[in-house]
Amino acid sequence: MPSARPAIAGVCFAAVTAATLPALAATDDPATSTGTARVFMVNPVQSSGNESLTDQNDSATAVPARQYVTVALRNLDGSGTLTGKWVAVQSATGKPAYSATNTFLFNRHDDGFEQVMAYFWINQAQEYLQSLGFGRTLPPVNEQQQLVKVDQYGGDNSYQTDKPFRIRYGKGGVDDAEDAEVIVHEYGHAVQAAQVPGFGASEQAGAIGEAFSDYFGVSVGLAADLQYGWPRKTDAACVADWDSVSYTSEVPHCLRRLDGAKRFPADMTGEVHADGEIWSRALWDIRRAYVRLGFGSRGADTTIIDAQFSFGPGTSFAAAARATYRTALHRDGRTAASAVRAAFRARGITF
Numbered sequence: 001m002p003s004a005r006p007a008i009a010g011v012c013f014a015a016v017t018a019a020t021l022p023a024l025a026a027t028d029d030p031a032t033s034t035g036t037a038r039v040f041m042v043n044p045v046q047s048s049g050n051e052s053l054t055d056q057n058d059s060a061t062a063v064p065a066r067q068y069v070t071v072a073l074r075n076l077d078g079s080g081t082l083t084g085k086w087v088a089v090q091s092a093t094g095k096p097a098y099s100a101t102n103t104f105l106f107n108r109h110d111d112g113f114e115q116v117m118a119y120f121w122i123n124q125a126q127e128y129l130q131s132l133g134f135g136r137t138l139p140p141v142n143e144q145q146q147l148v149k150v151d152q153y154g155g156d157n158s159y160q161t162d163k164p165f166r167i168r169y170g171k172g173g174v175d176d177a178e179d180a181e182v183i184v185h186e187y188g189h190a191v192q193a194a195q196v197p198g199f200g201a202s203e204q205a206g207a208i209g210e211a212f213s214d215y216f217g218v219s220v221g222l223a224a225d226l227q228y229g230w231p232r233k234t235d236a237a238c239v240a241d242w243d244s245v246s247y248t249s250e251v252p253h254c255l256r257r258l259d260g261a262k263r264f265p266a267d268m269t270g271e272v273h274a275d276g277e278i279w280s281r282a283l284w285d286i287r288r289a290y291v292r293l294g295f296g297s298r299g300a301d302t303t304i305i306d307a308q309f310s311f312g313p314g315t316s317f318a319a320a321a322r323a324t325y326r327t328a329l330h331r332d333g334r335t336a337a338s339a340v341r342a343a344f345r346a347r348g349i350t351f
């Protein structure tokens with residue numbers, strides 16, 4: 001299934017060479033300016049619950065106006081382009097968005113819309129990481145200006161590369177950068193490549209990369225829903241509710257899910273996206289356990305991401321699970337660590 005699905009399937013790779021990642025200070029920069037933008041509330045299927053929305057060849061009227069929201073666009077450099085502290089939208093097939101007043105009010109048919117979505121959601125993801133303590137009480141995680149190209153790739157595919165350290169969003173079906181879960185999925189790869197240069201050097205590490213990126217895409221969206229009070233009307237475990245309407249027929253439309261039943265080793269296929277559903281289910285169970293135990297989803301995300309610093313570039317499931325367990329034990333104590341171990345055991349991953 002997922003291997004046959006085009007969007008954020010296929011490439012989505014991180015090269016095995018180390019990226020040079022300057023660590024920037026996490027202080028607020030008074031030089032940055034705040035703009036205004038219109039974006040989707042994660043994605044319009046998730047915010048409306050309407051599984052019948054379709055792309056209609058990128059038509060403006062395919063998505064009702066009430067599924068857009070006007071937001072602050074933070075950390076811009078004030079140049080009038082979508083260039084800022086944590087994101088730079090480098091160029092695009094269409095007209096690069098420009099506003100002398102930093103006002104970016106597009107609809108989905110406009111070239112600027114995906115550029116604005118990419119800027120907003122990557123900035124949002126970096127702000128979320130910092131709110132967890134990364135770059136503050138914890139080491140920084142990809143705390144640099146992320147380069148992004150939108151709609152450069154003609155096919156229905158998006159990917160992150162290490163050389164140059166950049167994300168590219170494709171435009172097949174629903175434009176990939178119209179779905180925050182796809183945008184942040186790719187940023188998840190950049191996060192892991194920044195934490196462990198060359199991450200993904202084995203099939204299991206590659207599957208962990210896809211799993212974490214799916215999980216991170218969903219988690220950043222859920223945190224934004226809470227932060228801004230946006231509606232969420234689809235199942236939280238569904239990844240890319242909107243992008244996937246172009247290539248899935250079953251309802252609800254999901255590229256992949258975080259709550260599947262796959263287990264190691266029986267369900268391994270050798271395809272990293274498909275096999276990632278084993279790992280992402282474990283992350284999802286850790287999250288649910290942490291919420292139950294009072295650590296919250298933010299506690300789960302902090303531990304999950306902090307643990308990744310100690311993953312090897314070609315880690316196995318077992319080694320990465322052990323590292324996550326040890327981080328949980330150190331950060332959150334025995335009860336939490338036991339829940340982490342149980343989540344991996346339930347997937348057949350023992351250590």
Ligand SMILES: [Ca+2]
Nearest residue numbers: 058108109175
């Ligand atoms: Ca579009």
Ligand SMILES: [Ca+2]
Nearest residue numbers: 172173174176
């Ligand atoms: Ca797409």
Ligand SMILES: [Ca+2]
Nearest residue numbers: 238239240241
């Ligand atoms: Ca979703």
Ligand SMILES: [Zn+2]
Nearest residue numbers: 008012210213
């Ligand atoms: Zn990916």
